[in-house]
Amino acid sequence: MPDAPAAMFFVLFLVLAGEFVNGWNDAPNAIATVISTKVLAPVHALLMASVLNLLGVLLSGTAVAATIGQGIVRPEAVGLPVVAAGVLSIAVWGAIATIYGLPISISHGLVAGLAGAGVAAAGTKVLLWSGWQKIIIGLSFSTLLGFALALLAMAALYWTLRHARPAVVRGLFGRLQILSAAFMAFSHGGNDGQKFMGVFTLALVLGGALPRFEVPLWVIFLCGTVMATGTFLGGRRVIRTMGYSLTKLEPINGFAAETSAASAIQIASHMGVPLSTTHTINMAIMGVGATRRFSAVRWGVGRNIVTAWLLTFPICAALGAVFALLFRLIF
Numbered sequence: 001m002p003d004a005p006a007a008m009f010f011v012l013f014l015v016l017a018g019e020f021v022n023g024w025n026d027a028p029n030a031i032a033t034v035i036s037t038k039v040l041a042p043v044h045a046l047l048m049a050s051v052l053n054l055l056g057v058l059l060s061g062t063a064v065a066a067t068i069g070q071g072i073v074r075p076e077a078v079g080l081p082v083v084a085a086g087v088l089s090i091a092v093w094g095a096i097a098t099i100y101g102l103p104i105s106i107s108h109g110l111v112a113g114l115a116g117a118g119v120a121a122a123g124t125k126v127l128l129w130s131g132w133q134k135i136i137i138g139l140s141f142s143t144l145l146g147f148a149l150a151l152l153a154m155a156a157l158y159w160t161l162r163h164a165r166p167a168v169v170r171g172l173f174g175r176l177q178i179l180s181a182a183f184m185a186f187s188h189g190g191n192d193g194q195k196f197m198g199v200f201t202l203a204l205v206l207g208g209a210l211p212r213f214e215v216p217l218w219v220i221f222l223c224g225t226v227m228a229t230g231t232f233l234g235g236r237r238v239i240r241t242m243g244y245s246l247t248k249l250e251p252i253n254g255f256a257a258e259t260s261a262a263s264a265i266q267i268a269s270h271m272g273v274p275l276s277t278t279h280t281i282n283m284a285i286m287g288v289g290a291t292r293r294f295s296a297v298r299w300g301v302g303r304n305i306v307t308a309w310l311l312t313f314p315i316c317a318a319l320g321a322v323f324a325l326l327f328r329l330i331f
Contacts, residue, residue: 008207023230033254056189057224063272069198071131085323089113105276116320138275149260150287247289
């Protein structure tokens with residue numbers, strides 16, 4: 001059985017691995033449209049997303065981190081093995097999904113992994129309804145609000161610019177889309193980056209390194225940097241699925257999708273609601289495509305993405321439970 005400091009450092013390493021996968025799979029969602037519309041080259045878009053993800057983590061507070069770290073499972077009822085199992089489950093599933101180019105919800109995988117591990121270790125009493133209420137709210141934000149805002153924004157832009165020349169529209173929104181992609185990347189960092197900060201801080205509390213749950217500045221910077229590194233080094237397959245496969249995008253479509261999705265994410269972040277940025281931007285892309293015509297969206301691709309979303313909860317919960325039982329023996 002390893003000593004407490006060694007166990008804590010092992011868990012912290014797993015949390016950072018999960019944060020890296022978050023940047024690898026989830027963060028590319030922010031720039032898929034700006035790459036597919038050829039407004040930015042992939043390397044420039046990845047670099048921009050990496051920097052803006054980090055800034056989003058640093059400047060967006062810790063409300064979401066507190067929800068994840070204190071609101072999903074009772075901190076006093078779980079230990080380091082549960083945290084290790086939860087983050088390892090999403091690291092494994094996230095890596096598999098990324099290899100196959102499937103954008104999944106890292107957020108839902110993380111909470112499902114923690115829940116599965118917690119229930120396996122201490123029963124259903126460890127689950128906190130207050131935090132799960134926010135998860136359910138986040139589902140509505142990411143699906144209904146993401147789709148509706150994009151649909152309305154795209155309809156408004158089409159009506160406003162109905163007499164404008166296509167070349168003028170493309171030139172204008174080619175520039176504006178850089179700003180909307182930056183806004184989306186910043187918003188992703190502000191919501192998704194906080195989730196692993198919360199788990200990292202929880203591990204520090206459980207390991208005795210912190211007296212109470214309060215996210216230190218160095219944790220914010222460390223988790224943000226690891227996520228930004230994951231963004232820069234990976235995610236190209238996910239970008240192809242989202243940016244090219246769902247629907248044909250022009251700069252004006254990309255602008256509407258990114259701005260709508262980022263706005264929904266910002267609202268959720270200020271409410272301390274952890275939501276899936278993957279769901280949000282995907283639904284926004286479907287929303288702008290459906291504005292043109294219903295058949296403009298490749299619903300078969302959308303079905304594959306939704307299937308991956310639905311599988312994330314049970315797979316990560318099951319993996320979390322299995323890993324929790326395994327780590328219980330090790331620790």
